[in-house]
Amino acid sequence: MVKRVAQYPINELFLNRWSPRAMSGESISDEQLMTLFEAARWAPSSFNNQPWRFIYAKRTTQFWEAIFNLLVPFNQSWCKNAAVLVVVASRNTFAWNDKPARTHSFDTGSAWENLALQASLMGLVAHGMEGFDYEKARIELKIPENYTIEAMLAIGKPGKKEDLPKELQEREEKSDRNPVASFIFEGMFKEVK
Numbered sequence: 001m002v003k004r005v006a007q008y009p010i011n012e013l014f015l016n017r018w019s020p021r022a023m024s025g026e027s028i029s030d031e032q033l034m035t036l037f038e039a040a041r042w043a044p045s046s047f048n049n050q051p052w053r054f055i056y057a058k059r060t061t062q063f064w065e066a067i068f069n070l071l072v073p074f075n076q077s078w079c080k081n082a083a084v085l086v087v088v089a090s091r092n093t094f095a096w097n098d099k100p101a102r103t104h105s106f107d108t109g110s111a112w113e114n115l116a117l118q119a120s121l122m123g124l125v126a127h128g129m130e131g132f133d134y135e136k137a138r139i140e141l142k143i144p145e146n147y148t149i150e151a152m153l154a155i156g157k158p159g160k161k162e163d164l165p166k167e168l169q170e171r172e173e174k175s176d177r178n179p180v181a182s183f184i185f186e187g188m189f190k191e192v193k
Contacts (some may be wrong), residue, residue, distance in 0.1 A: 001126060001168050004174055004177075006088055006177060007165050007180055008180070010085065011016055012086075013117060013120065013121065014059040014165050016120055017116060017117055017120040018048065018120075018174045018175070019039075019116075019125075019126070019127040019128065020125050020127065020158065020161075020172060021078040021125075021127060021158055021164055021168055021171075021172060022078070022080040022081075022156065022158075022159040022161045022163060022164050022172055023058075023078075023083070023125050023154070023155075023156035023159045023160065024056050024081065024156065024157045024158060024159040025060060025081040025102075025156070025159065026083065026156070026157045027058065027059065027060060027155065028083045028084065028155065028157060031153070032122060032124065033056070033058075033084060033170035035118060035122065036115045036118050036119055036122075036124075036126070036131075036173070037054060037115070038118075039114040039115055039117070039118035040052060040054065040112065040114050040115040040118075041055075041111075041114075042112040042115070042143055043107065043110035043111035043113070043116060043169065044107065044110055045103070045111075046101060046102075046103045046104075047089050047094060047096075047101075047112070047164075047174065049091070049094050049095060049096075049101055049104070049106055049107065050091055050092040050111075051092075051095075051101055051108055052084050052088065052089075052108040052111040052112075053088070053089045053090065053091070053105040053147065054087075054095070054153075055067070055086065055087045055141050055160070056084055056085065056086040056087075056145070057082070057084065057085050057086075058083060058084050059083055059085075064085070064149075066141070067085045067086075067087060067141075067152075068080070068133065070087070070132040070133050070134045070136055070140065070152070071085075072131040072132060072133075072136050074131060075129055075131040075132065075152075076166065077165050077166065077168070078119060078152045078154075078164055078166045078168060079128060080083060081156060081159055082154035082155060082156040083155055083156040083157065084126075084153075084155040084156065085152060085153070085154055085155075085157065086152065086153040086154075087132075087137050087141065087143075087149065087151075087152050088106040088108060088149075088150045088151045088153060089108075089140060089143050089146050089147040089148060089149050089182070090105055090107070090147060090150055091104060091110035091146060091147055092147060092148055104148065105148060105150060108150055109150075112128060112150075112151070114160055115153070116128070119155065123157075123158070124156065124157060125152065125154070125156050125158055125159075125160075126153060126154075126155050126157060127154045127155075127158065128151050128152070128153050129151065129152050129153070129154065130152075132150075134149045137149050137152075164172065
């Protein structure tokens, strides 16, 4: 297991959050799910536009199959044990004047991070992914053209890595991060290899 070590002092919350794939298959309560969405609600956004939209399905409902079938087979192999699947979209324009909102994706990413951190605090798994059919999602979930489909999330209770497909078991550990110096630049951009 990789030991995560911060280069500078930060709250342990950031080091403890990660995106496991192993989930138990158990349901989570509506209160737990709404708590995650409540955390997302408080994310910052340009002009307080709050462009994020979360379309979800609990595994025990009629909506599960439609969202599950959007996933590529690789993601289906482990998402089958998620309690909830979520498609995340963001409105491309401001609600109050319908003009382009350039930071809609940035703001929606902040909402996802709030959700992910809240899940970590609650001892839940929240794993974001891009491996699904975006156009089929737009059609099946009736997402209007003025929204960008951003990602999918799998949410659930932690499971055992031994229950994952063999090829995923060895990848089921916290990963390290690039050093701060690789992504900050004083004054002007520099390409870092």
